[in-house]
Amino acid sequence: MVFRDAARIVSPETLATFTFTEWIEQPIPSNEPAIRSPSIRIAAPEVVLLARYDRVPSHEAPFTRRNLFLRDDFTCQYCGRRCTTDHLSVDHVLPRSRGGSTSWENCVLACVGCNARKADRTLKEVGFHLLRNPVRPRWTPYLNLRPSQRMDSWSRFAPEHKRRTASNS
Ligand SMILES: [Zn+2]
Numbered sequence: 279m280v281f282r283d284a285a286r287i288v289s290p291e292t293l294a295t296f297t298f299t300e301w302i303e304q305p306i307p308s309n310e311p312a313i314r315s316p317s318i319r320i321a322a323p324e325v326v327l328l329a330r331y332d333r334v335p336s337h338e339a340p341f342t343r344r345n346l347f348l349r350d351d352f353t354c355q356y357c358g359r360r361c362t363t364d365h366l367s368v369d370h371v372l373p374r375s376r377g378g379s380t381s382w383e384n385c386v387l388a389c390v391g392c393n394a395r396k397a398d399r400t401l402k403e404v405g406f407h408l409l410r411n412p413v414r415p416r417w418t419p420y421l422n423l424r425p426s427q428r429m430d431s432w433s434r435f436a437p438e439h440k441r442r443t444a445s446n447s
Pocket residue numbers: 354355356357358359388389390391392393
């Protein structure tokens with residue numbers, strides 16, 4: 279988009295904007311991430327400004343498996359362990375066999391161990407507690423990113439940058 283002039287690169291520190299031609303002339307600090315080609319090395323932009331903007335994103339987060347993993351940050355909502363995708367499953371807090379719905383409010387990530395222990399029982403029956411109350415997440419620019427993928431420089435531009443903590447505060 280920058281190359282096609284549909285966007286400008288923004289310096290998060292100075293807020294100066296750059297066209298592609300201007301940007302490739304910028305010196306690159308040695309430890310900064312860079313994009314390489316056989317002939318040039320370009321600093322990786324962190325913030326861009328769109329020259330045209332014709333679509334406001336939907337403000338509802340769709341209920342999908344992927345978004346549920348992002349909402350719960352790949353963390354078992356019973357024991358708090360962070361796991362890889364293959365060690366996590368979607369658990370119905372109130373089991374489907376008891377009439378529990380497949381929804382943001384009734385589905386959480388559970389690790390293999392917790393899922394097996396809980397089986398078809400309710401929280402009360404198994405003595406489990408949820409880390410967080412499951413709710414539909416609001417749409418944010420970060421919806422498709424894990425917290426660890428967010429860049430510090432974005433905090434000036436998108437206020438919901440703060441990482442969610444384990445508490446509900
Ligand atoms: Zn667990």
